[in-house]
Amino acid sequence: MATNYPEVEEVKARALQSFAKEFGVAATVCVCAPGRVNLIGEHTDYNEGFVLPMALPVVTVIAGRPNDNTKSCKIVSLCEAIGTQSTAEFDCSSRETMKPGEPKWANYVKGCIANFSKPIPGFNAVVVSTVPVGAGLSSSAALEVATYTFLECMTGETSTRPEDKALACQKAEHEYAGVPCGIMDQLISAMGLEGHALLLDCRDLSAKQIPMQHLGDKVFLITNSNAPHKLSSSAYCERRDSCHEAANLLGKKSLREADLQDLDVLRSKNASEVTVKRARHVISEIKRALEAAQSLENNELERFGRLMNESHDSLRDDYEVSSKELDTLVSIARGVDGVLGSRLTGAGFGGCTVTLLKRDAVDTVIRLVKEK
Numbered sequence: 001m002a003t004n005y006p007e008v009e010e011v012k013a014r015a016l017q018s019f020a021k022e023f024g025v026a027a028t029v030c031v032c033a034p035g036r037v038n039l040i041g042e043h044t045d046y047n048e049g050f051v052l053p054m055a056l057p058v059v060t061v062i063a064g065r066p067n068d069n070t071k072s073c074k075i076v077s078l079c080e081a082i083g084t085q086s087t088a089e090f091d092c093s094s095r096e097t098m099k100p101g102e103p104k105w106a107n108y109v110k111g112c113i114a115n116f117s118k119p120i121p122g123f124n125a126v127v128v129s130t131v132p133v134g135a136g137l138s139s140s141a142a143l144e145v146a147t148y149t150f151l152e153c154m155t156g157e158t159s160t161r162p163e164d165k166a167l168a169c170q171k172a173e174h175e176y177a178g179v180p181c182g183i184m185d186q187l188i189s190a191m192g193l194e195g196h197a198l199l200l201d202c203r204d205l206s207a208k209q210i211p212m213q214h215l216g217d218k219v220f221l222i223t224n225s226n227a228p229h230k231l232s233s234s235a236y237c238e239r240r241d242s243c244h245e246a247a248n249l250l251g252k253k254s255l256r257e258a259d260l261q262d263l264d265v266l267r268s269k270n271a272s273e274v275t276v277k278r279a280r281h282v283i284s285e286i287k288r289a290l291e292a293a294q295s296l297e298n299n300e301l302e303r304f305g306r307l308m309n310e311s312h313d314s315l316r317d318d319y320e321v322s323s324k325e326l327d328t329l330v331s332i333a334r335g336v337d338g339v340l341g342s343r344l345t346g347a348g349f350g351g352c353t354v355t356l357l358k359r360d361a362v363d364t365v366i367r368l369v370k371e372k
């Protein structure tokens with residue numbers, strides 16, 4: 001299906017051309033899945049909370065077709081973000097023949113094949129992506145969702161609900177990339193709509209599309225610190241464990257069910273101050289995400305910006321996932337007239353910031369970031 005973004009259509013055209021050049025025949029399937037920016041609701045998804053991401057016109061495209069071989073697949077990845085080409089060839093007929101290995105990017109593809117709802121034929125494909133890798137804009141989820149959609153189109157099995165598709169892709173990431181991520185990235189990549197943010201309830205996976213046409217003279221600006229984030233690093237797992245420990249101590253299924261008074265209960269149960277801080281971030285961030293969704297719907301953008309600022313401060317001080325680069329970007333942006341709010345986005349430890357600002361303040365922010 002065509003999108004309204006010329007830059008996305010160009011990526012598709014390049015993938016189709018590259019496939020024809022590489023394999024000497026035309027592709028019969030061409031699919032795409034977007035990266036995302038999370039506007040607010042950070043580290044809440046694995047606590048059954050709310051998140052508010054939006055899909056971006058940076059995408060992963062897969063063009064390909066079944067080959068005459070029932071077992072093997074050959075996939076060429078042209079990663080435009082880092083300008084490299086790499087090829088993966090493997091037997092895709094069973095989990096046993098698709099053990100995770102090198103190249104790493106192919107593990108996401110293997111994981112999706114392994115978690116697809118039915119056996120697939122051998123195939124050839126080209127992957128082209130404009131989602132920057134390691135920037136916290138969900139390059140992995142875009143590759144997973146594009147792979148799953150590719151398999152759907154190739155097999156005609158298109159009845160999977162987007163929630164189930166996202167769950168299969170999340171499982172692929174857990175099993176094949178060893179990253180214990182939440183469900184946000186796969187859900188937004190599978191469900192994101194142009195011109196909308198998506199309020200996701202990560203407890204029951206229900207979703208509400210929130211139109212953003214009324215932003216008027218305000219825009220979201222994404223700034224890449226170019227300090228790669230390392231999601232598989234133990235810091236993400238440690239945060240996850242602290243949250244689960246806090247919920248256990250409170251006798252609750254997740255921190256979604258907790259409120260700020262529960263922090264005293266945690267203290268009375270001898271939870272460490274670190275655990276209390278982690279819980280305080282999550283409990284307050286779940287509230288902020290809901291309130292932010294409401295303010296976006298009511299066009300109360302000043303309020304939205306304030307919530308973004310509070311979110312960053314809480315991620316920096318209580319969740320401790322910011323970095324010097326991210327704090328610097330945020331403070332440069334916040335110092336500019338016309339900026340309503342700025343925060344780190346994604347897992348943290350590097351990656352990007354997202355800023356809500358007046359369109360006519362964008363150039364000033366960019367200039368100051370470059371200068372400083």
Ligand code: GLA
Nearest residue numbers: 042043181182183184346347
């Ligand atoms: C990564 C994970 C998500 C989520 C965010 C933090 O992007 O993949 O599931 O936990 O970090 O909000």
